Amino acid sequence: MRIVLGVSGGIAAYKAALLLRLMTEEGHEVHVVPTNSALNFVGKATWEALSGRPVYNDTFEAVEEVNHVLQGRLADLVLLAPATANSLAKAAHGLADDLIGNILLTATVPVVMAPAMHTEMWENAATQANVATLRARGIHIIEPATGRLTGSDTGKGRFPEPEDIWSQTKDLLDRGAAKRHLEGKSVVVSAGGTREALDPVRYLGNRSSGKQGVALALAAARAGADVTLIAGAMDIAAPQDPNISVVAIESTRDLLDAVLHHAEGKDGLIMAAAVADFRPAAVTDEKMKKQDGNTAPTIVLEQTEDVLRTTVEQRAAGQQLPRVIVGFAAETGDADTTPLEYGRAKLQRKGCEILVVNEVGVGKVFGQDDNDATIIFADGSDDVPIQGSKDRVAVEIINQLADAFA
Template sequence: MRIVLGVTGGIAAYKAALLLRLMTEDGHEVHVVPTDSALKFVGKPTWEALSGRPVYNDTFEAVEDVNHVLQGRRADVVVLAPATANSIAKAAAGLAEDLLGNILLTATVPVVMAPAMHTEMWENPATKANVATLRTRGVHVIEPAVGRLTGVDTGKGRFPEPEDIWAQTQQIVAETQTGDQLAGRSVVVSAGGTREALDPVRYLGNRSSGKQGVALAKAAAAQGARVTLIAGAMDVQAPTHPNITVVRIESTRDLLDAVLEHAQHQDALIMAAAVADFRPATATNEKIKKHDDATAPTIVLEQTEDVLRTSIEQRAAGQPLPRVIVGFAAETGDETTSPLEYGRAKLQRKGCEILVVNEVGIGKVFGQDDNDVTILFANSHEEVSVRGSKDVVAKAIIEQVAAALA
């Protein structure tokens, strides 16, 4: 999940660092956006060290990325903690005086605010009206805690405990993501990379992390589907979800066997796994040894099974395989042909209903948290381009699968 953590100028800003730690320890990508006032309490080095990411707070920073718009679009949730009386008032008025204000105006995802202020501020009619306004717009304003405030004051307005904020935020996101577009449907998703053995310790593989496939499985389950996740080698953990069953595989042959077995009588098959297109023609049962003369063995490669094409051919031959099959094309361009053009040709060649095309390379897609894809359709449906976190891309793909099934 991609989170924007907005921090405003209150003494409770130091507790937002603890909230940030909870988010990152759960494996989420967090972008901290402090106000100038917040930086008087906790400096940029602290936020950058805890998040592992650069920290921007000025609208005119990273302008080449249109940062003031993209942050709100790419996030899965925006959390304002602490939310001071001043920041709540600005948000209610729609002011965009800094980067955080711009993000709040452009966010189309859940926005969660955790207030922290003196009791008199919280109970002031102006603050009450601002909170009411924000709630009518769909902003989730958490009730502040009761307890010790700054100085000797005690009352309502205390910053909620970071654990409580994080728990409520996760619940809000889960409720927002849960839908019924795929209720009663069954979906098979493949994820990760396949590995082709050379000897007992070496293999030929690829750079796939499994992040996009896992995001697709979670997005399908969130829409009510029963999901079978066929997982190859992955850098991320398989999701724990009551609607997701995980099947482990290693080689491309394993993947093909698992698809032909588990995709029967299912509604959709999403082939997000990155297949090793080649394997050693022969694999030894003993480790290949190095020699003192520095010579290296000659390794002859052969093509692996074409899982996507075979699935479509088996369906055409009468096997009860899904009527909606989604392929992926991880492409690089050349002097004459763009990745998208290669993708369009692959869609015609393979015969699947939907093909997701992305340009890959060093530092692109594989292992990254973001993706930039174009969704192609066999039925001449207009192409759909999606850019953002892999969760955002997964949601867009699942929406197209649901539409195709409907």
């Protein structure tokens, strides 16, 4: 495999040399592209000695080969490690003032970035927005580790160990990021949360960020599928991918209508949206205002439509809906029943082929970058537990969808 290893200017650049050694020892052809800042930490001689290849970092080197375009075209993988806050910002905004910036713009292969920076920089709103943008474009961001940073500081932002970065990268590729096992298939994915209006400015909603649904849409597109993303309220941008069309919805009723319309004639449906179970029974045309006396209105709720079960029922009634439907169950569990047990009961009630069960709660799943789920099957197949980044979970779900098609 031909790999472009981009190295940006952080103290963790010395660990990238160990990462380079891991890749070359497995027989991969690695082309190192450091930034000027990175060369302050590790010089060209080191990169050339370890890679066995000339090292370029300027757009105007090897001009006769059109190197700034050639590298991106020939690569099988682009790995930026470490990725500083500055390099993430430049990549998110499409800046190409050096060779690695040009390569990132020309690469049509999987791109993986391993951030490393101080905790304050990682948690800064600008960095988080840039990470969200890059993920929405299909770039895989490996979460930084927590531990000792430069000097005496400790926190999240530490460069993961090279063995862990390489293991995650290989796992990503092996699990299907570069496989086209959905070629020729059409898949509908729902994402985000639904909002149920109370008045013109207020609504009932939930904590869904849309991250898992977007990761699923991107994983399906990378696997070769033609994807329709039905997007509710999301904290992240919809993906910018030519193989993904986006349909915006707001309420549960909107979602049901969109699913029944856009899923007709499709091969697969993944219902990752967090659907509101209840909505206000009455919606006012004017904003509800506070009254004197500290009184508050009584809001009567009614159940919303059951999108998953209705879709399965419509399929049974003869509508040409996907033969493989994947549902999601966000469960909390209680003293008597585990989330997985609730999920099994839901799978029987809903009638879909596959159900992804998440244990949710404050700080769990909703809005997080990681997920911990169990995939269960109506045909009695063995459960598939999966945890890790939402990108990784998405690839596993897409793999199971492909297996169901087969």
